[in-house]
Amino acid sequence: MNRLLICTLFFLFRNLNPTLSLSPDGLSVLSLKSAVDQPAGHDSPFADWNENGTTPCRWSGISCMNITGFPDPRVVGISVSGKNLRGYIPSELGTLIYLRRLNLHNNNFYGSIPDQLFNATSLHSLFLYGNNLSGSLPPLICNLPRLQNLDLSNNSLSGSLPENLKNCKQLQRLILAQNKFSGEIPGGIWPELNNLVQLDLSSNELNGSIPSTIGELNSLSTTLNLSFNHFSGKLPKTLGDLPVTVSFDLRNNNLSGEIPETGSFANQGPTAFLNNPLLCGFPLQKPCKNSDIIPSSGTQNSGPDLSETRKKGLSSGLIVLISAADAIGVALLGMVIVYIYWKTNDSSNSCSCTGKSKFGGRNDDKRRICALCSSCACINGIRNEDSEFEDHEKGETSRKGEGELVAIDKGFSFELDELLRASAYVLGKSGLGIVYKVVLGNGVPVAVRRLGEGGSDQQRYKEFAAEVQAIGKVKHPNVVKLRAYYWAPDEKLLISDFISNGNLATAMKGRNGQPSANLTWSIRLKIAKGSARGLAYLHECSPRKFVHGDVKPSNILLDDEFQPYISDFGLNKLITITGSDPSSSGGFIGGLPYKSIQSERNDNYRAPEARVTSGRPNQKWDVYSFGVVLLELLTGKSPEISPTTSTSMEIPDLVRWVRKGFEEENPLSDMVDPMLLQEVHAKKEVLAVFYVALACTEADPEIRPRMKTVSENLDRIGT
Numbered sequence: 096m097n098r099l100l101i102c103t104l105f106f107l108f109r110n111l112n113p114t115l116s117l118s119p120d121g122l123s124v125l126s127l128k129s130a131v132d133q134p135a136g137h138d139s140p141f142a143d144w145n146e147n148g149t150t151p152c153r154w155s156g157i158s159c160m161n162i163t164g165f166p167d168p169r170v171v172g173i174s175v176s177g178k179n180l181r182g183y184i185p186s187e188l189g190t191l192i193y194l195r196r197l198n199l200h201n202n203n204f205y206g207s208i209p210d211q212l213f214n215a216t217s218l219h220s221l222f223l224y225g226n227n228l229s230g231s232l233p234p235l236i237c238n239l240p241r242l243q244n245l246d247l248s249n250n251s252l253s254g255s256l257p258e259n260l261k262n263c264k265q266l267q268r269l270i271l272a273q274n275k276f277s278g279e280i281p282g283g284i285w286p287e288l289n290n291l292v293q294l295d296l297s298s299n300e301l302n303g304s305i306p307s308t309i310g311e312l313n314s315l316s317t318t319l320n321l322s323f324n325h326f327s328g329k330l331p332k333t334l335g336d337l338p339v340t341v342s343f344d345l346r347n348n349n350l351s352g353e354i355p356e357t358g359s360f361a362n363q364g365p366t367a368f369l370n371n372p373l374l375c376g377f378p379l380q381k382p383c384k385n386s387d388i389i390p391s392s393g394t395q396n397s398g399p400d401l402s403e404t405r406k407k408g409l410s411s412g413l414i415v416l417i418s419a420a421d422a423i424g425v426a427l428l429g430m431v432i433v434y435i436y437w438k439t440n441d442s443s444n445s446c447s448c449t450g451k452s453k454f455g456g457r458n459d460d461k462r463r464i465c466a467l468c469s470s471c472a473c474i475n476g477i478r479n480e481d482s483e484f485e486d487h488e489k490g491e492t493s494r495k496g497e498g499e500l501v502a503i504d505k506g507f508s509f510e511l512d513e514l515l516r517a518s519a520y521v522l523g524k525s526g527l528g529i530v531y532k533v534v535l536g537n538g539v540p541v542a543v544r545r546l547g548e549g550g551s552d553q554q555r556y557k558e559f560a561a562e563v564q565a566i567g568k569v570k571h572p573n574v575v576k577l578r579a580y581y582w583a584p585d586e587k588l589l590i591s592d593f594i595s596n597g598n599l600a601t602a603m604k605g606r607n608g609q610p611s612a613n614l615t616w617s618i619r620l621k622i623a624k625g626s627a628r629g630l631a632y633l634h635e636c637s638p639r640k641f642v643h644g645d646v647k648p649s650n651i652l653l654d655d656e657f658q659p660y661i662s663d664f665g666l667n668k669l670i671t672i673t674g675s676d677p678s679s680s681g682g683f684i685g686g687l688p689y690k691s692i693q694s695e696r697n698d699n700y701r702a703p704e705a706r707v708t709s710g711r712p713n714q715k716w717d718v719y720s721f722g723v724v725l726l727e728l729l730t731g732k733s734p735e736i737s738p739t740t741s742t743s744m745e746i747p748d749l750v751r752w753v754r755k756g757f758e759e760e761n762p763l764s765d766m767v768d769p770m771l772l773q774e775v776h777a778k779k780e781v782l783a784v785f786y787v788a789l790a791c792t793e794a795d796p797e798i799r800p801r802m803k804t805v806s807e808n809l810d811r812i813g814t
Contacts, residue, residue, distance in 0.1 A: 120159075120170040121151040123190045127173070131182035140178045158794060162193060163759060174198040174795060176222070184223075186211035193217050196795055200246070201225035208247075213238045220244040220798050224270070227251055232276075237262035244798060248272040248295065256280055256301075261287035272297040272320065279303030286311045292804060295320040297344065304328035305350075310336045316807040322346040329353075330374075335360045340807050343367040350374050353383045501560070502579045503567035532593055540593040541578065545586070546670060556582060558672045563589070566665045568638045573629030575652060575662040589669075594660050600648035602657075603727060610731050610770060613657070616777040619728045620813055622659045623784060626651050627806035629661035630721060634714045634802045641665060644712035646720035647700045648727065699723065699734040699748065703794055715796035718805065722791025726753055729785060731768030750792045757789070783812045 117125070128141045144154045151170060152159035158172035170191050180202040188194065189211035197215075200222045207230030208223070219241040228247070231254035236242070242263050248270045255278035260269075267290050277300040285291075285308040292314055302325040309319070310333025319334075319341055327349040334343070335358025343363045351373030354360060365378040375383040522530045522542070531543045559582065567577045581588035596602075599622060602611045633641040643650075643664040652660040698706055702719035705712065723734050726749050734749040756766045764772055767781055787808050793799050800808075 116149050117146055118150055118167055120191060121146075121148070123187045124151045124154070124157060124170060124173065126185040126187035127175070130185040131180045140175050140180070158196075160193070169193040171217075172196040172198075172795065175202075177201040179203060181205070184209060184212065184228075188212055189214035191215050195241075196220045196222075196798065198222045198795065198797065199226070203227055205229065207231075208233050210235050216240060218242060219265070220795070222246050222797065224248040224250070229253070231255075232257060232260075232271075234259060236260075239263075241265055243267045243290075246270040247274070250274055252276065254278075256284070256296075258283055260284045263288065264290070266291055268293040270295045271299070274299055276301055280306050282306035282308045285309050288312065288314075290314050292808075293317045296324070297321060298323040300325060302326065305331055305334070305345075307331035307333045310334050312337060315341050316811075317804055318342045318344065320344040321348070324348055326350055330355060330360075332357065334358075338807075346370050354379065499583070500579060500581045501563075503564065504576070504578050533590075540595075542575075542591050542593045544589045544591070544666075546589065546666075555672055559587070559669060562665065562669055562672060565639050566641075569633065569641070569664075571629055571632040571636075573625040573659055573661060574632060574664075575660045587669075591662075592660075594652035594654050594662070596653040596655050596657070598649045598662075599651040599653060599659070599724070599728075602653060603648055603731070604733075610768065612770070614770070616771050616774045616781065617813075618657045619771075620780065620784070620809075621657060622651070622653070623725055623728060624806070624809045624812075625659040626661060626724070627721065627802065627809050629659065630717060631802040631806040633661065633664060634717070642712045642714055643717050643720075645700075646717050646724065648724055651724070702796065704796060713796075714802065715799050718791050718799045718802055719793075719796070721802070721805065722788045722799075723750060725784060725788035725791065726750065729768065729771075729781060729788065730766055731770065753785070754789065754792075757785075780813050784809070787812075 125144065125146055128144050131141075140155055142155070144151070150159070150167060151157050152168050156173060156175045157170060158174075159168035160171045162169045171193050172195060173188070173191075174196065176198045177200070180199075182204060183206040184199065184204055186209040188197065189209070192215060194215045195217050197212075197218060197220070202225070204223070204226040205228065208228060210233055212218075213233065213235040216239060218239045220243060221239075222244070224246045225248075228250040230252065232247075232252060234257055236245070237259055243265050244267060245263070246268065249272070251274065252271070253275040256271075256276060258281045260281075261284045263269075264287065266288055269288075269291060270293065272295045276296070280296070280301060280303065285306065291312050294309075294312065294315065295318060297320040301321075305321065305326050305328070310331060312319075313336075315337055317340075319337065322344045323346065325348065326345075329352035330345070330350060332355045335355055337359045339359050339362050341359055343359070345368055346366070347370040350368075350371040353376040354368060354374060356377055363378065365380070368374050368379055375381045522532050529545045531545070532540055533543045534540045560580075563577070563580045570576065575591050575594060577589060577591045579590040581590070602614055604610075630643065630646065633643060641664050643661065644667060645663060646661075650661065650663045652662050654660070700720040700723045702716045705716045705719075727734060730749065730753065732749055753766060763778065763782060763785075766785075771777060771781060787805060790798075790800055791805060
């Protein structure tokens with residue numbers, strides 16, 4: 096009898112449904128598969144969602160993390176986007192209490208957003224845009240205490256915006272565009288959202304006046320988009336109190352009155368206000384009616400009184416004509432002043448926003464003048480100097496044999512023989528070639544990078560010249576300036592400014608493996624801000640909107656004042672074009688002895704997705720790499736060596752170690768470089784930079800901010 100019972104139990108347990116062995120998180124995740132009408136097959140995003148396993152952590156689109164106190168990893172991310180999935184969002188996802196990121200965008204999910212989803216109180220990023228969701232904005236959405244990114248755009252959500260949005264204290268991005276929200280915007284929401292950097296309510300059915308309290312969003316740094324609604328009334332002057340970096344988009348509303356000319360309003364172009372028939376004033380080409388103009392008490396003696404003029408019978412049309420003539424006169428005068436100003440600067444060994452500079456000017460003078468160059472407006476709006484960079488045949492060229500030396504910058508010229516005779520020594524060698532310091536006859540040092548031999552056919556030359564010319568157009572006080580290049584069948588050289596104080600990698604490692612004593616907190620913050628400005632310029636303002644692709648400390652050069660310069664962008668493409676071997680010996684300066692410098696292991700700075708794909712680098716790769724550099728500046732630790740003293744391999748890199756420290760709420764002193772602990776006043780600033788670095792190193796590239804946003808956030812720290 097006992098034997099029969101044992102056999103029965105054996106067969107019973109052997110044939111139990113194996114899904115019982117799947118973890119609770121796995122069962123919750125499977126609810127998404129069940130809620131979707133998705134055909135089976137290799138094209139299905141759920142092809143490897145195997146309910147017979149024990150964990151969902153190896154399934155496509157699922158990310159997990161070890162949480163203290165739990166034997167198994169917990170689900171922290173779900174990303175199943177752009178798969179044309181049709182179904183509903185299951186309420187069971189709310190049981191994933193450690194879920195941080197839910198990305199279901201660009202599918203065909205329908206129905207309402209379930210209230211139970213907001214039981215997943217660890218959610219900080221919710222991306223549901225590009226679906227067919229309906230219903231109202233869930234009132235429980237701000238029960239998520241860590242919610243930072245909310246993008247529900249391009250759905251069919253309706254109803255009014257709830258007042259309790261003000262409880263989303265940590266919200267950074269609120270994007271509700273292209274829905275059917277209606278009614279007036281509650282004014283009490285905005286003073287409470289102290290972390291909001293982006294607000295997009297465009298393409299809805301919102302009406303009423305724009306709340307003046309939106310002007311209290313001091314953290315706003317990217318866009319304020321209220322376009323394509325039914326807003327009416329005058330523009331609140333308080334919007335001018337928003338940071339000057341904010342771009343307005345108020346098109347296609349029913350706004351009226353004169354556009355204020357104070358604060359941030361003065362930085363907006365006319366497109367920000369188009370298709371508001373009753374709006375007038377600068378920058379629209381529509382002057383306001385004279386009846387709206389009130390003379391100030393301080394202008395009584397500056398001209399005829401307007402009321403007296405009217406009494407004398409001057410017609411309103413003539414008044415408008417006179418006003419227009421005055422405006423044209425002022426504009427012409429302004430253009431003359433601007434022209435004289437730039438001509439003066441261009442002729443005084445400076446580096447104006449045109450990018451025109453003469454080699455050898457003092458760095459501090461150039462930085463003062465070139466501070467304006469950090470804005471895209473300098474490139475796009477003030478002057479167009481592209482004619483300087485047309486085909487190299489129009490530039491200054493020096494030939495020797497079959498070789499050709501081309502000066503990209505008109506203010507920089509020397510003969511090829513001068514370069515050949517110059518004294519030179521090797522600064523270092525990497526996979527991208529040998530770099531020499533060469534002192535020219537006038538005593539000015541330059542950096543010469545030898546790319547190797549490579550091909551010499553005409554097509555390669557044209558591609559190489561075009562790419563170098565594009566790199567040469569990049570002009571920013573935090574980017575190394577390319578001055579000239581040399582092309583010959585057996586030699587390719589790039590000549591750029593020599594930056595005198597080494598690079599950040601050397602400064603961080605020092606002589607004894609510890610950061611240099613000169614790297615105080617103020618210096619590190621200066622390096623972080625300048626480097627971010629340079630990268631943001633490459634991404635947003637440079638002619639090609641360059642991706643660096645290899646951001647690391649050795650590519651951040653420092654001058655004697657610890658001003659940072661981004662270097663070595665665009666090299667990989669040049670080497671690909673030439674088909675050269677940069678490490679090959681020979682050439683007319685390649686035969687000099689050199690000291691090999693071990694560069695950082697690139698994988699330690701590369702984004703997670705960059706390590707598993709052979710695709711082209713993109714800007715979000717750079718953002719991640721820059722985030723690792725920030726963490727290195729903050730902690731003083733190299734990313735390739737686990738900072739933990741444990742023998743366990745549980746924490747293999749710097750990013751995970753820092754994230755774990757914040758999750759476990761470890762003291763800041765346990766993570767920050769001990770050298771910085773002496774500067775007690777910097778604690779809040781250090782913490783703020785940590786948060787920027789953590790945002791940059793998010794595993795999901797869609798969540799990472801743009802470099803422009805990173806730069807703006809860093810610039811606000813310590814000011």
